[in-house]
Amino acid sequence: MIEFVRNVRLWFAPELIREEGGTPDYRFSLANERTFLAWLRTALALIGGGFAVDQFLPHLRWGWRVGLALALLAAGVLCALRAVNHWVRCERAMRRGEDLPASRFPVLLSLVVAVVALVMVLVVLAGWAG
Amino acid sequence: MSAGDSSGPGDSSGAADSPGPVGPPGGADPVGTAGSPAAPVRDPGLQPERTRLAWRRTTLSATVAAVLAVRAALRDGATPAGVVACGVCGLLWLAFLVLAHRRIRALAAGPRPDTLTPRRATAAVLCALAMAVCAAALVS
Helix, strand or coil: CHHHHHHHHHHHCHHHHHHCCCCCCHHHHHHHHHHHHHHHHHHHHHHHHHHHHHHHCCCCCHHHHHHHHHHHHHHHHHHHHHHHHHHHHHHHHHHHCCCCCCCCHHHHHHHHHHHHHHHHHHHHHHHHHC | CHHHHHHHHHHHHHHHHCHHHHCCHHHCCHHHCCCCCCCCCCCCCCHHHHHHHHHHHHHHHHHHHHHHHHHHHCCCCCCHHHHHHHHHHHHHHHHHHHHHHHHHHHHHHCCCCCCCCHHHHHHHHHHHHHHHHHHHHHHC
16 A cells, blocks of 8 residues: 555656666557556446446446445456555566566456356346335 | 668668568658658557547537436436536536547547547546536436
8 A cells, every 4th residue: 555655656667667667668668558458448347337226227226336436446446446555566667677577466356257247147037026 | 881871871761661561660650751642551450430439429428418418417407506517517518628639639640649638538538427426416
């Protein structure tokens, strides 16, 4: 968490990144950028999913609907923050010639998405039955 | 003597030419293209193009999210709050579009484009975050 706060400073200060290490092959930087964009798309998809739950499941009870939508939106926010944080960390690791940082986030995100999907199936089935 | 002289530049030019298409970008120097200005040096892995398309895809995702946001905002008719939310989401989408467009232009500028700046990455992420905040306000 402390490292996250330290990385936040780097988000706004490109010159701090440029100071350390050497410039890596531009293709590695572009690959890192594409990975960042893929995570950002995931975040945008989760945010869109939050909107979709709210709009396309109108017969759901208010609490369930808002709860599911907010869970998806929160996952999207986390995903977007993590995207830029991971990008900065990878960029710095490449400049220093270190190993790329390992991350538990993909596992966490897939578990959250799986749980939300299961809950959604149950809620929709219960809505049909009731 | 003369054989050694002639083989020297021959070797070095061969070494400079052969890694050009496959090796690191040091081999592909646009300065030496005297006779062919029409043929720009191209990355054989098409990395800038792929990155450009990744930006396009991300813009498309942002568009879908923005359209859903506008739909949510105007569902209950054109209430003042709905119109404001609609405008905010439209502006966020526009901001993202401008960011992506600038980056795409930078990628197309040369054979060896600059690295994405953290400021631009953060700005793109902030657009997504603001849209999520907008969504949370609209949903609840």
